[in-house]
Amino acid sequence: FDFQFFDDAQNLYETLKEKNALYGLSRLVATYDYPYTLDGQDHFITEGRFHLRWDRSKPQEKLPWAERPDTIDEVGSVYTVQGFDLNYVGVILGPSVLYNASTDGLHLDPARYEDSAAFAGRGGLLEPEQAKERIMLNALNVLLTRAVRGLYIYAHDPALRARLMALQAKAVLT
Template sequence: MPDLAQSTFILPQDATLTSEQSALEQRIWAFINDNHNTTSTHLLIISGDAGAGKSVVLDAAFAQLQKAARATSGELAGTDNKLLVNHNEMLKIYKEIAGTKSYFRKKDFMKPTPFINAYRKAGKRADVVLIDEGHLLLTMPDPYNKFRGHNQLADILQLARVVVLVFDFHQLVKLKSFWTPALLKRVTRDYAVTHYHLTEQMRVGDAAVNDWIDHFVRGKMLPLPHPQHFDFQVFSDGQPMYDLIQRRDAETGLSRMVATADYPFTVLGGKTWYVQAGSLRLPWDKINFTDRPWAQRPETLHEVGSIYTIQGFDLNYAGVILGPSLGYDPSKDRLTVDLAQYQDKEAFKKRPDLADTTDAKAAIIMNAINILLKRAKHGLYLYAADPALRQRLLQLAK
């Protein structure tokens, strides 16, 4: 079996938290100890960019908490604690961890809706709830997932004494979980709230590349940096990029193709849907019924991943296909977005409470790009389907 730490937020056995991560773990531990006996709910919100190591710290803090909860004595012995994540692939990893540690139980890890429904039905409150990928919490009813409330965070805050929430506004990818700073403030205004921000970048292995991505997802086109220890390239065709990804995977592993959701697909029906990138044609990722993350399964080297299979996970090298929704305006030298080209209909499901979703939809597309571009530790390769954007990126690469 592959090392559980590969591509995931789980640290290898010989690795340790950074000083910033250790400081946050200690802050979480102090926050829990100070507040778990209070009658009111206390909330700690942890923010930070994709790749800042938020999930790494949350995993370490929850391990420390559950060791104390399952001890025979101590202030936290016997406490009822949960870690929630609204992401199927990440939940698989957490449950796999549970099978390897004596202080974890698989029931310690849940999706938000089952937690809300179970604790509300039982009429009880958890002592501590940690929420990973909190930006994926629903902000509207979702009958398909059996959530009949209006906001999952609001419900969780009523069902726990201490809540530790990992949150990143730049990783919102669906209207049904669309948050704004004003909404988060409104939902949490009746609670004692503490904020903590992680500033490190643990994934993209070069600060100049990370800065280029930050400008790009805001629409600004900058010359590509050429760092010594990070491979950053633009391709005029998808096939050579895929050829290089296959070589990188043979050399280092964890090298995959991913794409924006600009190519038709449906989850049901069993049909194979394809992504076209110049002369390259590869199938979209499939529903993963195994217990392994998408990037760790060898057959997925011959698929194209999406934000739903790669969000929250690491790659060594990423070949990113920027689909037709992304264009280029030469008069302004800026990236453009065409909402009509985006094929993820689930992401754009109607919201009766939002009068105009145009800006929200554009933000979702740019957030998805940010997620894809910040997957790789050692190399990032780009291909743009739009000819004008592709030509401009090739110019910037020179």
Template sequence: MTTSMSAATFKLAADAALSPAQQALEQQLLTFITEHRHAEQAGLFVIRGDAGTGKSAVLAAAFAKLQALSRQHDANPLQGTNNYLTVNHNEMLKIYKQLAADDPHLLKKDFQKPTPLINRLTKTNHRADVVFVDEAHLLLTQPDRYNRYTGQNQLADLLNLSHVVVVVFDTRQVLKLKSYWHANDLDPLLNRYSHQIFDLDQQFRVSADADVVNWINAFTRGHLQPLPSSPNFDLRVFQDGQPLYDLIRQRDQQGGLARMIATADFPYVVNHGTWYVTAGSLKLPWDKVNLTAEPWALRPETINEVGSIYTIQGFDLNYAGVILGPSVGYDPVSDRVIVKPAAYQDQEAFKRRNDLGNLDPLKVQLIFNSINVLMKRGRHGLYLYAVDPALRQRLLAL
């Protein structure tokens, strides 16, 4: 689905085509937009799918086609429409802006983060024709002063400010309480607005047999199964982090885009020195604050760092070396993977909310979600090291 040069992105290669399901989705989406762009009440189009099912690829392709029609000189039903694609993720926004440089019908201003877009449309009393929202599960569901968002729900705001909203949604990729979405949280909006839902279920990123994807899915729900073998996918468990890193470096030299990534289990304070991730005898720095226009995964020097869920979510790697930190453990009585929120270092993810009831099970789910994001980054291989000795030995026994 991607070029070898930019395999960390969701951009289709020049000679690649959307799958039949993706083609059907693109056509259905453009038809929906055409039918609803003049409606008084917004239309909502929801694309659902697990990590790696090509949601961003088809979204990028459909948006490029929409903008080409909008800016076409020949008359067509979508000519002159005012459209945006928004994503609440700095690294993915960089990729979208790079796409704009390669496509004559796209402009960098077409791509924005949701808060500035919402604030500007509100201030100018302007209504967009179409707003695409990638990673809509990252939209805020409460006010956030740090991000200068004063509303209650960014998706509800975008629906009020647009004729059509297209969202990519996966509740298993929610990573923070301030953007927490229950599985049924979309229902009130679906009941209120004219809508369509499209499910993508074909795995494009993980080029493995179903056994490997099923193993990852089981793990991220706490279940342990025998380690599957696949001729198309290299799945290994390591006794120590150093040989894992050595193999990642080797893979990176061979084909590029092999990186170390880890659960948010190691201390890190922005702009306060260098903070390290440890995995047995391995010690590497966390990813640095990236002020460049180049996404973390595409910068060669980041082979010497460990990426987080916030730098890698939404991206493809060729090989992913995943460090499962101290919050990920093992219960020998139930033979299950367990998580320990008290050991999770990303306490910003657990910033207190009073409207979600008991937060303990939600914190557990957020950690499992982060594991799901990390373990589905590698297209050709996944290498695992568990800091917890009991979990590490159980994984090696599998």
């Protein structure tokens, strides 16, 4: 299993396209942290020199998003890959996924999560923030468990990205 962290989203995408050319069924996905509305317009994810559109809704297509060859040039979400096994998956951890140095762990910020529909109807809960975090963790679980041959990860948060790259460098040395 090929498991790598990337410090550049464009490099991740280029590596993923190479894997797709060799093995097929390789796709890029992201946490729902970038603006997207169902208004018929293209919406983009930009991370440094990386700039690619979110998945396009094509209800007339017979194949699902994860299986269409043209979707290597789009970024999918939890909604486009749930239930699919893919050969290689690139995951962009967006602004809601942060590094907490004091715990050396992840911190989720629901205020930065753009999927407001995922939080609909949560107002009557006793602990709505914890429910939102569980929803976000479930979405992360879906994104991070689609890969059969390899998983590539890029983090928007500079501190998280630096920590992941340091862990990868340490693993290479041992």
